[in-house]
Amino acid sequence: MKVKKKTAMLVSFTLGTLLLATTALADIATKSGYDQLKDALKVTAEQSSEKFDSFTMDLSIAMKDNGKTLMTENEIRKYNRSMSATESLSSGEDLTRGKHNSQVYLDKTTMIRVSDSDPTYYVTEFTKERKEETFSNPFKENRAEDIEKIADAVVGSLKDHVVVTENPDGSKGLAGSLTEVQIPSLVNAVASFQMKQEFDGRQDNLPHLTKDVFVKEVKGTAKVNKDGVLESILGTAQLSGIDDQGTVHEVTIEVLGKLSGINSTTVTKPDLSGKTVIKNIANSDNSSSEITSPEKFVGKFKNDILIEKNNKFVKVGERFIEISQIDNETVTGRYYEVFKPGYEEYTTPNRDFAINAKRANEKNSSDYEYTTSSGIKGNLFFDQYAGKIFLNGRTPSLGSLIFDSTFNPDVE
Amino acid sequence: MAVFQAALVNEIEKLYKKKKALVAVLLSLAVIVLGQLVIVGVRSGFGLRGAGSLEFPMLVLSVVVNTVLPLFTALVAIDSFSGEFSHNSMRITLTRPVSRFKIYTAKITAIVIFILATLLLLLVFSMLVGFIFNTNSATLDSIVRTLFSYIVSLFPMIVLALGIVLLANLFKSGISVFFVSILIFIVLKVLGVVFSQYSSLFMTTQLDWYNLFLVNSFPLGKIVRQFLIMLGSGIMLFTAGLYLFDKKEF
Structure with missing residues (x-):
């Protein structure tokens, strides 16, 4: 009796193991x-x-x-x-x-x-x-x-x-x-x-x-x-x-x-003859921020100096940036402000300086950084798509003047 | 057979007299109430349906088979073995002219009956709540599928219970059995997610096997394989547990 019980247990345990093992293998082998x-x-x-x-x-x-x-x-x-x-x-x-x-x-x-x-x-x-x-x-x-x-x-x-x-x-x-x-x-x-x-x-x-x-x-x-x-x-x-x-x-x-159409698809370039075409040239490398033909920025850029007076904007003068040399590494030029007669009181010191800017070292940065002779730091950004220069300088308090960092080309 | 019946009645009565079974039932009902409150909240708050009359029982089942039910199956199984070992009341049971095999089987049958009763209770109440509070979405097909899902959930629960019984015979204290079971449960759950291609082998994934009965095409092959895996591990766990129980000295 004792032996029989042990055998029965052994048999049933082995049976269970076999059943589990075989179905488990079959189940893993079948891909759902x-x-x-x-x-x-x-x-x-x-x-x-x-x-x-x-x-x-x-x-x-x-x-x-x-x-x-x-x-x-x-x-x-x-x-x-x-x-x-x-x-x-x-x-x-x-x-x-x-x-x-x-x-x-x-x-x-x-x-x-x-x-x-x-x-x-x-x-x-x-x-x-x-x-x-x-x-x-x-x-x-x-x-x-x-x-x-x-x-x-x-x-x-x-x-x-x-x-x-x-x-x-x-x-x-x-x-x-x-x-x-x-x-x-x-x-x-x-x-x-x-x-x-x-x-x-x-x-x-x-x-x-x-x-x-x-x-x-x-x-x-x-x-x-x-x-x-x-x-x-x-x-x-x-x-x-x-x-x-x-x-x-x-x-x-x-x-x-x-x-x-695996291996039998043909890609055809559209026929442009006789069509209205607008061409544009781009640098394919999107991550690069290099300016294509930077010489185009040589010249005078300006914006208006405005003040708010009697709930109106009044033009009191103009800011200028003159770029004399530019390539993808350095920029030289000058920044100055010219006030209209009668508004000279708004003239602030240190607003006429030479720019000797260098391309920032950081990757993907397209800013040119400069330091003026009076120690003020700033940077320039050339937007070749909009044709504008952005100037970001840590400027002293401007009083009631409205500061505009965007400079447009003075083409007239 | 009469001896076995007497032993079974004895075990069921013990189970019934304990508060644990009652707590399990109450907690399951609490899941239904809470689930329905969440559904109502989702419906009025987000404007979603949440669950229709028959999705609700399925929602309850999916929550219960992974939380309340394994927990209370563990508690009841541990109580039935470790509890009696430590209270020395097992001696009283064993002094009866009943073989250890019969006592062991009677105890497990009592646990199975407890699980089945809880599942059926859940089915009835969640269906009732589903029909009263939710948009009617029932078809005969989905009713049959829901019924089936509840009933087949019994099988993986039995395997789980057998596993816990084995642990209860292996370790002395009930508390260590409880914590080891929970640990194994969590580990298997995590393994099921990490090795999802082998997940059908883990006991915890089988808790969700009722989903197979919901598939339109009725994947017979998969169901048979899952059933055989459960059967195989069930036989192994049962025999191993019985061996330990048989050898134990009190």
Whole structure:
């Protein structure tokens, strides 16, 4: 009897262990639909940024309220990785703005923009070749891994809602749908709160939802081809709520993404012949604050010295900056003030000094710093886009004078 | 069988006479009341629905299976074993002409009945509250799914109870069992988040396995795997606990 009991215990314990171990292994080996979707996304992002020479991405969004279309947006992006060129065509329609569409072409040296509201082609030519990648893999970004972990935790038990159907040709179909009961209350509450902010009545084409807002349904389907690349993904979300008049609104948002024309997409530069073209030259390196052809700042810049008198602004004189030499390292010039006859009483000391400014050492700073002979420090900033000079100096009290740090070119 | 029945009735009566079971029930009801207050607050404050008549029982379940229920399962299980060890009342139980296996099984059955009773009580009350206070969103399908979710939540709870019983037979004092259980619970929860790809193996993730019964496509494979994992660990924990209980000297 004693032996029998021990054997029984041993047998049942072994049985339990075996059962646990085998199913655990089987469970780890089986990839949930959610994991397969994630894999497909990763493969697609990697192939698009490293392997495919060219491809077309098509993204559409539509929003409907009780079946009435509120807004549609469509964007077709053509990528050519070997030429580093992209072309995007976007079009859309909404209730307030009506139809609109625009086109942007971008390659290593040029950017061309045009839209139907303004038939002018805006061409930007870059002085240096751009080094940016045509399509960068979002999964390679620094925080991608952390974000993935957070997403996994949030999705949690919803992972199993994604159903996979395998087709005989090796392609896969993924589908999933969640209704009210299946969406965790907290997720539903946070999502509906976010959506409610969108429908706050500030945009007149959207319904103003005030009460009983909740996410009714979320659906999605995706197609993965035999190479594991995501070919299309469609998501639909339905939001329900009541507006201030008591009408029930069912707002549907549909998002469709498609990837096509792998290695067979052609990106064509718009033909500019016979079109109105506005050209502009830019430094492609955005982080650099270098002034292109700084000589343009040589000359006289001025602004008015104003005072407030009897509730009116009265001009009492002019401030001048004269730049005699400028390059991307140093600036020399002079600052002085000239008062109109009768207003000389406002003249303050130390307001006429030579400027010997040097570019600040800090990275990305485009300020030129100077110290006057009387020991006052200040700096100059040249705004090449607005054609203005900004002067920031620690100036002694100005009394009733109104100080203006912006200087415009004195071109007359 | 008659002997086992007598032992079971004995255990249930002991459980029933203790205040802990009552406190557990009251606290569960408090969760319902508090949950409904939060929903009402969210509804009038933010203008969100919060939860419909059938989402409410699910909301209550998702809160209770991760908080009140494991806590009181632990308390009841510890009381039934460690409590009796330290009060020496286990000797009285063992002097009866009942085998240790039967006593052990009777004790566990009593705990299971306690969990089931709490779950059913929660189901009834949360459904009532849900229907009275919230917008009606019920369909026959969702009612069946809700019922199922409550009932299947019993299984991971049993595994949890068996784990705690094993600990109660391992350690002498009830307090150390309680704290070790809580520590393990938290560690498993954290591991479930960090190693989310293996999360289905952790006992704490299985507490949420009722979600599988809500999936439209009814993922049978996944349900069977999860059930077998629970069954396997349940058998292991039961046998290990029984071995210790059988060897114990009083």
